[in-house]
Structure formats: structure tokens, C-alpha cells
């Protein structure tokens with residue numbers, strides 16, 4: 001039998017979750033190894049939180065097996081897990097210190113020390129703290145019992161770039177210490193900081209690996225034009241997957257000729273160049289493929305089925 005530190009921090013094998021006739025998570029197989037930071041990406045409603053809740057044993061699976069630190073997610077194993085849910089899991093009507101005392105009491109561990117940034121909120125109600133400080137506090141609470149695996153559901157959502165960087169320092173410190181981290185995020189710069197990515201679309205795991213693996217040979221179009229706002233409006237109205245990044249107009253999943261014709265029809269002069277896609281554009285393509293599959297009632301593409309088993 002493998003030593004506890006060799007076992008996957010979290011593992012799902014062909015896990016499905018249905019709510020009535022709706023399948024929120026569909027035959028997902030994945031692992032997070034000790035010391036690894038794995039990013040779980042996908043559009044709103046892709047099934048990320050549902051998967052996380054099953055991994056934690058907070059939600060039963062409809063099918064498939066979940067393992068935490070080598071076994072079923074029972075009470076004892078959950079003591080070695082840290083979890084920051086989207087709503088942070090802190091009592092907003094208790095002070096920061098009261099929250100930390102509560103957590104320490106639950107785990108039988110000392111009340112964690114606060115750094116200077118957080119110490120000033122010791123006696124402040126959590127609901128009155130700035131969001132960045134609340135998120136930092138949620139990390140302190142979730143890590144106070146030195147967990148061996150950490151699951152973070154959009155841990156940096158809504159905080160400024162500096163606070164995000166601080167939270168990522170904490171995530172890295174954890175993985176350097178051998179903790180396996182699963183983190184959902186909508187920020188693509190954060191996805192780039194992960195050791196490995198899992199992409200979900202409509203409940204399915206549709207791609208995984210490094211950023212390069214996930215993007216594969218997907219291409220996008222860079223549209224250069226003086227009238228970027230009109231170009232965006234025209235392409236959006238035509239139903240193509242257009243993205244505005246600052247003033248840069250990009251299109252995922254469309255042929256250059258089609259985009260040139262749409263822009264010309266709108267009376268716009270533009271250069272259209274095929275370039276490697278970003279991860280965000282890859283996600284958009286996968287989500288649209290999933291939408292099309294659902295609309296036609298088709299089975300997942302062969303690539304998707306491969307992703308399920310790996």
C-alpha cells in the first residue's frame with residue numbers, strides 16, 4: 001500500500017451528479033497530486049462547484065467514486081482538508097477573532113496568528129471588512145489546521161490585483177509544502193500560474209494538461225481596425241465568438257474570410273490575422289461546441305470522450 005503522502009490529494013473516478021433529469025457533472029475523472037496546483041476552469045454553470053462539493057463529500061455522487069487523501073471523504077479525512085467556498089464560509093455577523101476561535105475550536109488547533117494587514121480587523125465584524133481582507137481571512141481560517149489538500153472555489157473573485165497576488169503567494173506556499181491545491185478561477189492570469197488545468201464545459205471534462213496542451217492548435221483571429229467598437233458590435237450581432245480585450249478585437253472559432261466579409265458588409269476597414277488562441281478563447285470554443293452538442297442532442301465528440309477517461 002502507498003504511503004499517505006504518495007496518495008492523490010483528491011481524486012474523482014467517473015463521477016456524475018444529476019439534479020432530477022439535469023446532469024451537472026458528467027463522468028469526470030481527475031486527480032490532484034500532493035504539491036500540485038490544479039486549476040479548474042469553465043464557464044458559469046459548467047459544474048465546477050458541484051464537482052468540488054462531491055470531492056469534499058458535501059454532496060453525494062449519482063455515480064462514480066470520490067477519494068480524499070486515498071479514501072472516501074469521511075469526517076476524519078475531511079479534518080485534513082481546507083476549503084474556501086465561494087461565499088467564504090465565515091460568519092459575517094461575528095468578528096474576525098470570533099470566527100478564528102470558532103475554527104480553532106472545531107479542529108482543536110491554536111488560534112492562528114494574523115499578519116499586520118489582517119490584525120487590524122481582529123475585532124471587526126467579518127461582514128464589515130473589505131472583500132480582499134475577507135478573502136485573506138477565509139484563507140487563514142481554511143489553512144489554520146495545516147490541511148494536506150486545499151479546495152478553493154473562486155478564492156480571489158472581486159479583489160484587486162495586489163490582493164490577488166498575495167492570495168496566490170499563499171497558494172504557492174501551500175503547494176511548496178506538499179499540499180495539493182484545486183482552485184477554480186475566472187482569471188486567466190491565475191490559470192497560467194497553475195501546474196495543470198482542467199477545463200469543464202456543460203458538466204464534462206473536455207480538456208486537461210498544461211496551458212499549451214489545453215489550447216492545442218486552436219487559432220483565433222486578431223482584428224485590427226480604428227473603429228474597434230463598431231467592429232465588435234457588428235461581429236457580436238452576427239453571432240460570432242467575439243472578445244473585446246481593451247481595444248483589441250479578437251474572434252474565436254471563425255474563418256478569416258467570414259469575418260472579413262462581415263466587417264466589409266458593415267462598411268469597416270480592418271486587417272484580420274490568424275493567431276494562436278488564448279486559453280480564454282479555447283474555453284469559448286469548447287463552450288460553444290458544448291452548446292451545439294446540446295442543441296442537437298449529439299454525443300460528445302471523440303476528443304471529449306478521451307478527456308473523460310484521462
Ligand SMILES: Nc1ncnc2c1ncn2[C@@H]1O[C@H](COP(=O)(O)OP(=O)(O)OP(=O)(O)O)[C@@H](O)[C@H]1O
Nearest residue numbers: 019022023024042043044045046047048049050051
Ligand atoms: N442543488 C442544485 N439543484 C439543481 N441544480 C443545481 C444544483 N446545484 C447546481 N445546479 C446546477 O448545476 C449546474 C452546475 O452548477 P455549478 O455551481 O457546479 O457550476 P459552476 O461551474 O461552479 O458555476 P460558477 O462558475 O457560476 O460557480 C448549474 O446549471 C446549476 O444551476
